[in-house]
Amino acid sequence: MSHVRRELLLFAVGGVLGLLVDAGIAQSLVSFAGWNIYTARIVSFLSAATATWWWNRRHTFAHRQSGRSARAEWLHWMGLMAAGAVVNNGVYLIVLEAFPALRPWPAVAVAAGSAVGATANFLFARTLLFRSRKTAA
Missing domain, CATH: 1.10.287 (Helix Hairpins)
Known part of the structure; x- marks a missing residue:
């Protein structure tokens, strides 16, 4: 794998x-x-x-490593996850505005927001926080 x-x-x-x-x-x-x-x-x-x-x-x-102390890494993580939550909620709102027929079925918009938000969170974490491979000490 x-x-x-x-x-x-x-x-x-x-x-x-x-x-x-x-x-x-x-x-x-x-x-x-x-x-x-x-x-x-x-x-x-x-x-x-x-x-x-x-x-x-x-x-x-x-x-992988972040090159930060655990505290700084946690703070950075929290910021990235908050950004992912904004993406998630943004997609939710966009879907419901773009497809008014889905308003009685908000779970569809939740699923779309979750999928895009999770993808954003993974990319944020991998490329902005844990971007370096660990080296042997």
Whole structure:
């Protein structure tokens, strides 16, 4: 299996992990702690993005490096994932505006946004953060 295919597969696994963390924390904070949906979403996003950073650092891009300290790398990751979220939500809105017949079916626009956002996140992570191969010390 090529390096890029392996990275894509592991990135997808990390995405599922992030989704589970995100949804689990948001749902728990709203259902069990009485938080409002917006505050819960901030905490769940930060937690999920941290989990995916850890996963991708340890597994997906284990053979690559950022050249940054762990803290700086995490901050850069968070910024990249926020940019990916903007892409995701932008595609969602564009699809719903371009195809008004899909408004009763927003899941289609969510899927389109997720696909484009995930692709952007992978490319951002691979080319802007983990861009160098690790060298033997």
